[in-house]
Amino acid sequence: MDCSLSEYFKKRGSIKTIGVIGMGYVGIPAAALFARSFDKVYGFQRDSSSSGYKIDLLNSGKNPLKGEEPGLDDLIRETTDKSKFECTADFSKISLCDAVTIDIQTPFLNPGDLIPDFSALEEGIRQAGRYLTKGSLIVLESTITPGTTAIWAKKILEEESGFIAGEDFGLAHAPERVMVGRLLRNIQEHDRIVGGIDDASTKRAMELYGPVLTSGNLIPMTATAAEVTKTAENTVRDLQIAAANQLALYCEAMGINFYDVRRGIDSLKGDGITRAILLPGAGVGGHCLTKDTYHLERGVKIADEQSVDFPEGVESLYVTARHINDFMPRHMFHLLKKGLNRSVKDMKGAKVALLGWSFLANTDDARNTPAEPFYQLCKDAGAEIRVHDPWVTGWPGIDIRQDLESVLSGVDAVVVFTAHRMYYQLDSEKIRKLSGSNSCVIVDGRNIIDPDTYIRNGFVYLGIGRGDKNSHPL
Template identity: 30%
Template sequence: MYQQLINKEAKLSVVGLGYVGLPIALEFARKMKVIGFDIKPSRVELMKKGIDPSNELETADFDGCDIEFTSNPSDLREATFHVVAVPTPINKHNLPDLNPLLSASRTVGKALKKGDFVVFESTVYPGCTEEDCVPILEEESGLKFNKDFKVGYSPERINPGDKEHTLTKILKIVSGSDDEALEVISDVYGSIIKAGIHKASSIKVAEAAKIIENTQRDVNIALMNELSLIFNRLNINTYEVLEAAGTKWNFLRFFPGLVGGHCIGVDPYYLTYKANELGYHSKIITGGRVINDAMGPYVAKQVVKKLISKGHKINGSKVLIMGATFKENVSDIRNSKVADVYNELRSFSVDVDVADPHASSEELMEEYGYGLVDEIKESYHAVILAVNHDEYMKLDESYFKSIAIDDALFVDVKGVFKEKIKELDYWSL
């Protein structure tokens, strides 16, 4: 299989061309023939023109790639090695939404032939690949698992906006449904990953490894957020405390903040869901999620309290939120906790403007019911720096003063302007 792919006698497909799938597809396409499949024709048309709909890659990244972009599922029949990289979100009840993954499994299942391989990259709970996806592959293809086709799991480690830790520079975990599958999958990924391959002992181990990477970060950030809640009552700055504590060689450097996106804010719910199914109810992981999910409303309420203490009438007070994406220097708004800040402020009848140099106003309106202002106005009672885009990091206090009233509140969620704001009333987590 590996030699056939390298010799371009066989084709590899990537199903799902988002911020994870597209970089993988293009990297493989520098070594072999690739079919890039996405269910949205509009996205496919953009990629045919060398445009990344996720705004992560440049047009030059498409150069030299032997890839055919398509939204036609029948084209997948030409491939013998399939990589599935679709989203695995949660629903409004914080339960796993496997619909995209199961739908992709049905699509791939219809295209499966004897001897094919299927590798899943989507983040799931341990056991999902073999218990949920494989039966669909068997049903749709009429083939027998591990006899007619083989499966693997290789968790994605793409970090949106990170230009240093890119796909080929990150150690890749691979796993397979048997020894042969493990070796083939390891060889195929080894052809593009420069950092090396780690062979997990089973698919479940690889699934679990992925999910605890983000769960660990979530729990540690939750601790920082809880410390911030405590230190705020003590009237001391959390970042100053962390700076002092960080002088100890083994102190772990995590910071408080709004935990959104489609990794840290989502993955732990997959693990707690599986734990609940097995009769174990997580305490630390669930507790961390409760704390982190409450930080958006908490920031908004602190703004309201401080405006009241200044004697401002809350109904009609003007607040500017700078940043709407889930993290800095990306255009992705999925699961952005800035929306929680906005909604909480609006519940107090505060007049809220939102600005962001990277986000789409149309996407925000569709997802959250609000858009971006065409231009930043003046006389804001409070300015909230919610996302540390590079464009904002170049600003100084004189700019913030120019758009605010004399005794305005400046809220620096991540504490990046701690030493730079001297005249405005300053607050951070």
Template identity: 25%
Template structure:
């Protein structure tokens, strides 16, 4: 391998594209994705994820392709494909397996294959390594080598970008680990933590999001308890947060491609050797139940104000899994929509960040193009605190709602507002 390696990034989503752009500042990098339309749009300077600007795309030396034959002369292949769960919440390693097969066709002696996808300990060496060896005809650990560097992308976060965070790195051998330390360290000023081995690095990643899931589950549970006591959990958290070591977690729906998924990978691993992961799955169960808890609470709040209401017209504001990002993967707002529909609500949805084509394709939801309506709603629900919703004036919000209607605020984004007395206001 040359001192200045040629690098492949396999998968150009939220993780792969920012990594590719940053590494391309120092190395010859090829970004590969099987989605030809994705490659076409990126070449035109458009990133639908919003993680990379048009200017950065156009100024980058990154080579983009959907043709795997263009990867033959590369030295290092970094796999950044998603790791979802199936309908039974079991790890779905299909994308990682397919990516490994693709890389296997272009491997040559001396290559290093690094995985950034979130997996449970053992996947890189026990599943991916053998696939690479079988496809390439080369021997793992002798002809080619494995590495692992867990992704830490937080969609929409402009502070903790890949070039500003600590990067955990592990290699199959000490030489590989040092090689990867140098490569990754080039883009983030050497801010590298060298993990003991690949399994340790895999484990570190999978517990990062499992820990957050458990902490959010605690806050969600107390939110439900306080609802029954007539107390806002946001008021409670504001008071408790004055203690120096209180952990500042917020209640809400836990969706997206990481926190709502990764704990199932850890649970699957635990069950494989007979351990019952009670705490991990309890957190998952609590967070999965939050959609129904919120939907029922909103429905009851509306019924208290207008007991005889039938088939209320309801507007949900926000569909993406978190604020100010277009990512619809594993959004739990769809569960709110389903629950309210079962309760008799006529639900309409607005989200300026979401892709209307994706909303229709994946969820059969037709997004409203504006907040305007022929007649006011019985209930509006602030589900995702996009900046545009935070900036709405009281008057703009009240105009959306009928007199005696309900303004439901799932994330407490309007809790400091004083709405006129003709409206009911509800938040967790």
């Protein structure tokens, strides 16, 4: 089987033309980097009412992604000016491609049932299958349930193409490992996991990614192992964040400073000693950490292998971590209620300024933002809540403003949800004057303000993990 596919790859020659399906936070920078290293790249994007605008923007050399993304604007302009990158809704051009990568979101609509919404991904795979040619390579970069590439995706591609994966075309999973705000750097510098359904597919996929890497290494494995690697690395990070969040809640309850404890723990050095603790916060958002645990859990459940030997009646440690991180916006709501009570104000009718709607600092990425459940809790309690974000300019059903002074004017409370750079420069005296209150509440969900400065200026301060300050004298 491998021999036949290897011959097709050899006959086709080196990879020259690449297609990238899905022009989002992963597909756009990936396509731009491919275009710098290969002859031609097609970025495939549906001409839909919600995303079709990206086609004209990209073809005019403009970046549709907002926020601080070093180098991406220049690279898009450079590759379009040289006619090496073209965005199109014409999926038939997949037939021109030697390799096609697929970068489409894979959310869980209801994590409780462990069934992901693969509808958009399925359509992307079917488009690839309709137009793929013998000797081409298909690579799924989307984070997916372990087992998806070698079983589900393979079946769809074979149905649509009439070809056989592993004989007529190559198939692999090479998961993206990027963070918004450093997309280009991550793609070039992070090691790249490459997992084919066979050795020939793995080798061909390594030919695709090798030219893009500047310092990262290629790590070959099977497709399913690659799927587990991506879901597990995000699951473990989510667990580490949950550990920090739980410790912060404990420190609050005991009246001590989490950051003193963290510094003390980290001071223990020596061979074989690792005590690093991540930072707590107002909640975990984004497309990856909020759902990859469920992909991993589902992979275990659907695997046609032996059952997991696990303590009976004990919930998964990883799922428990998800519950803790999902709780943090509610904890922010509890801190706000406590602060308003201390300033002798009711939640009902309180005017609240929510600072930061994106889940990550200095970007416009608001997917699964933890600010949203907090916002809804406040609305349900009768509060009047205003939202400010310098990067997110719109969200369904939410009025998001870019004028910070109008958001802060006349408020009873200020809640910092995102560590945007501009929020580090907040002036306590100016906020006090804008609020018009001598006992304005400020809740810091990212530990970016100095509690003592605000307390001296008459604020009621509360912060995650700041048990030493959360009951300060008024």
